[in-house]
Amino acid sequence: MLELLDFLKENILFINLLIVTVYLGFEIISKVPTVLHTPLMSGSNAISGIVIIGAILLVRQAVNSDYLTIIIGVIGVILGTINVVGGHAVTNRMLEMFKKK
Amino acid sequence: MEYIELLYIVSTVLLLIGLRKLSSPATARKGNLIAASGMTLAIIISIFSPIEGSNDNYLFIFGGILVGALIGLFYSKKVKMTEIPELVSLFNGYGGACAVCISILEILKFNKTTSLGLSGTTYIALFVGSVAFTGSLVAYGKLSGKVKDWRSSISSYFNLFWVVLCVGLIVFQILNPELYELLPIVILVGSLIYGVSFVFPIGGADMPVVISLLNALTGIAAALAGIVYDNMVMLLGGVLVGSSGVILTLLMCKSMNRSLLSVVVGGFGSSSQDVVGKDQGAVKETTVNDTAINMRYADNVMIIPGYGMAVAQAQKSCKELDKILTEKGVNVNYAIHPVAGRMPGHMNVLLAEADVSYSKLIDMEDANNKMSDSDICLVVGANDVVNPSALDDPNSLIYGMPIIEVLNAKNVVVLKRGMSKGYSGIENPLFFHNKTKMLFGDAKDSIEGILSEIKTID
Numbered sequence: 030m031l032e033l034l035d036f037l038k039e040n041i042l043f044i045n046l047l048i049v050t051v052y053l054g055f056e057i058i059s060k061v062p063t064v065l066h067t068p069l070m071s072g073s074n075a076i077s078g079i080v081i082i083g084a085i086l087l088v089r090q091a092v093n094s095d096y097l098t099i100i101i102g103v104i105g106v107i108l109g110t111i112n113v114v115g116g117h118a119v120t121n122r123m124l125e126m127f128k129k130k
Numbered sequence: 131m132e133y134i135e136l137l138y139i140v141s142t143v144l145l146l147i148g149l150r151k152l153s154s155p156a157t158a159r160k161g162n163l164i165a166a167s168g169m170t171l172a173i174i175i176s177i178f179s180p181i182e183g184s185n186d187n188y189l190f191i192f193g194g195i196l197v198g199a200l201i202g203l204f205y206s207k208k209v210k211m212t213e214i215p216e217l218v219s220l221f222n223g224y225g226g227a228c229a230v231c232i233s234i235l236e237i238l239k240f241n242k243t244t245s246l247g248l249s250g251t252t253y254i255a256l257f258v259g260s261v262a263f264t265g266s267l268v269a270y271g272k273l274s275g276k277v278k279d280w281r282s283s284i285s286s287y288f289n290l291f292w293v294v295l296c297v298g299l300i301v302f303q304i305l306n307p308e309l310y311e312l313l314p315i316v317i318l319v320g321s322l323i324y325g326v327s328f329v330f331p332i333g334g335a336d337m338p339v340v341i342s343l344l345n346a347l348t349g350i351a352a353a354l355a356g357i358v359y360d361n362m363v364m365l366l367g368g369v370l371v372g373s374s375g376v377i378l379t380l381l382m383c384k385s386m387n388r389s390l391l392s393v394v395v396g397g398f399g400s401s402s403q404d405v406v407g408k409d410q411g412a413v414k415e416t417t418v419n420d421t422a423i424n425m426r427y428a429d430n431v432m433i434i435p436g437y438g439m440a441v442a443q444a445q446k447s448c449k450e451l452d453k454i455l456t457e458k459g460v461n462v463n464y465a466i467h468p469v470a471g472r473m474p475g476h477m478n479v480l481l482a483e484a485d486v487s488y489s490k491l492i493d494m495e496d497a498n499n500k501m502s503d504s505d506i507c508l509v510v511g512a513n514d515v516v517n518p519s520a521l522d523d524p525n526s527l528i529y530g531m532p533i534i535e536v537l538n539a540k541n542v543v544v545l546k547r548g549m550s551k552g553y554s555g556i557e558n559p560l561f562f563h564n565k566t567k568m569l570f571g572d573a574k575d576s577i578e579g580i581l582s583e584i585k586t587i588d
Contacts, residue, residue, distance in 0.1 A: 032245060032247070033250075035247075036245055036246060036247025036248075037247070039247075043357065043365070046362075046365075046366070047365070050365075050369040050370060051372075052373075053373070054149075054370045054371075054372065054373025054374040054376075054377065055374070055376075055377045057149055058373075058381075059381075060153065061154075061378075062155065063468045063474060063478070064155060064466075064475050064478040064488075064491065065152070065475060066468075066474035067214060067215075067218075067475040067476055068162070068475070069153055069158075070218060070345055070375075070378065070474075071214065071221075072148075072149070072152045072162050072165060073349070073370070073371045073374055073375060074221055074222050074225070074345050074348070074371070075162075076145055076148075076165055076169065076367050076370065077222070077345065077348040077349040077352050077367070077368060077371040078169070078224075078225045078352075079169065079356075079367035079368060080225060080228050080348075080355050080368065081173065082173065082176040082359070082361060082363065083228075083229075083232040083356075083358070083359050083361070083364065084228055085173065085176045085177055085191055086181075086359060086361075087235050087236075088187050088190050088191050088194070089181060089185065089187060090181060090183075090184050091185060092185055093185060097238070099187065101234060102190070102231065103190050103191075103193070104231055105227075105231030105232055106191060106195060106198065107197050107198040107201070108198065108224040108225070108227045109224070110195050110197075110198025110199050110201075110202060111201050111202040111205070111221065111224045112202070112221050112224045112225035112228065113169055113173075113198075113202070114198065114199045114202035114206075115202030115205050115206045115217075115221050116206075116218075117166040117169070119206035119214065119218075120152075120162045121159065121162050121166075122206060122207075123211070123214065124158050126479065126483045127155065
């Protein structure tokens with residue numbers, strides 16, 4: 030329990046930031062018109078691919094003989110990139126259709 | 131080192147501005163590009179920021195990125211607009227899987243000095259990422275028709291039991307990290323199974339809500355991974371997606387008049403305890419000819435699109451019909467139910483693809499206000515969103531959900547392939563109402579038939 034409290038204390042700035050960001054997310058979305066729900070979901074889905082950074086950092090720091098890390102890490106990089114690139118590309122395709130008007 | 135942090139901040143701000151602009155129609159496209167550039171910047175920093183004693187392994191990283199980018203671009207170019215919900219679900223699953231990969235690797239690195247907070251965060255990331263991963267795959271399977279709805283009365287109890295079990299195992303593992311070597315694997319498998327059993331019993335009508343929820347979960351997994359890596363972009367980007375996803379999920383629940391809890395626990399839409407067997411009377415059929423004449427001489431026509439329009443690829447024909455009617459002085463509008471189709475706003479995307487003017491798309495509320503002025507209401511492949519049992523049958527599973535009240539119009543014509551039930555499997559008394567005429571057949575063929583008939587009138 031004490032350890033947990035220490036963890037909270039060390040990361041107090043993080044936690045504050047977290048709360049503000051959660052609120053920001055709520056605020057940004059609560060006014061969005063229905064017409065944009067699908068592109069927005071698709072776009073924010075692409076943003077969640079940011080998790081790829083973790084995979085990149087892992088592969089970078091793996092020693093050459095550590096095949097397990099390299100293999101799982103590269104799979105992570107591939108999957109994350111599909112999420113990011115595909116997500117933004119398909120969102121752009123959708124929004125291009127709105128733009129024609 | 132400081133300039134790295136500074137660049138990360140720039141990319142976070144870009145993500146933030148991007149998301150903000152994405153949520154307003156005029157700037158949405160720009161917003162997506164800004165978010166994409168923020169993402170690119172963050173990835174570049176993570177690749178090139180100096181790390182002491184790092185092996186870099188650039189070959190593997192660039193190889194992985196190249197493969198992933200090609201696959202992602204291929205999917206996004208190939209997909210039909212009707213299949214967007216499936217694709218978003220699939221992409222989301224990949225994001226979740228990425229979070230699973232990094233949590234596994236982090237857990238493998240744990241030792242005696244690992245803090246409780248770090249291991250707790252990582253295990254929760256593993257759990258949330260796994261649920262997002264397999265849950266999204268099941269949602270993808272359901273939307274593309276590869277997985278059928280199935281549910282038994284015990285599934286909500288099983289899910290409750292299973293989630294408690296997983297969380298219990300995680301708490302046990304965090305407190306006793308060295309006790310059982312295989313426990314992390316059990317937790318991984320258990321979490322993956324929970325993702326499947328969580329989404330499996332949820333019925334068709336609730337799929338949009340589920341996708342949105344799974345999207346939020348991937349965001350939360352990314353945020354947790356951000357805490358593990360002490361990386362602000364991951365944390366803030368993930369939290370933004372998580373919180374905006376949660377609010378979007380709640381907005382959707384609201385437009386269906388359902389609570390999130392009942393969606394998650396209820397398994398709504400796959401049960402058939404409804405009005406099966408009740409005598410509904412006979413349906414009245416109409417012909418392309420009659421419909422064409424009635425539409426030509428109407429003052430106001432309201433079109434209600436649903437998923438059937440997407441399946442029949444009838445949106446372009448709809449636009450043609452709209453065009454020719456407008457030329458002949460008929461006022462044509464589209465009534466858009468917020469959850470028509472398989473995803474909120476799905477109909478807007480399809481109609482935009484067919485070049486229908488934005489100003490002709492009317493929200494449910496306005497549409498219902500204008501309904502009594504409509505001479506003809508043309509229901510194109512919509513079912514549950516126009517089901518009057520939502521208003522007057524307390525036994526119906528969709529009782530209380532706001533619908534487009536087509537029966538307030540003077541005439542209703544329903545384009546439908548046959549008498550099958552909607553995606554949610556609920557009987558629709560609208561089809562048996564004496565105001566309603568059914569025009570059976572493929573929606574696109576029917577509309578094109580109406581179109582050529584109208585061209586021959588005057």
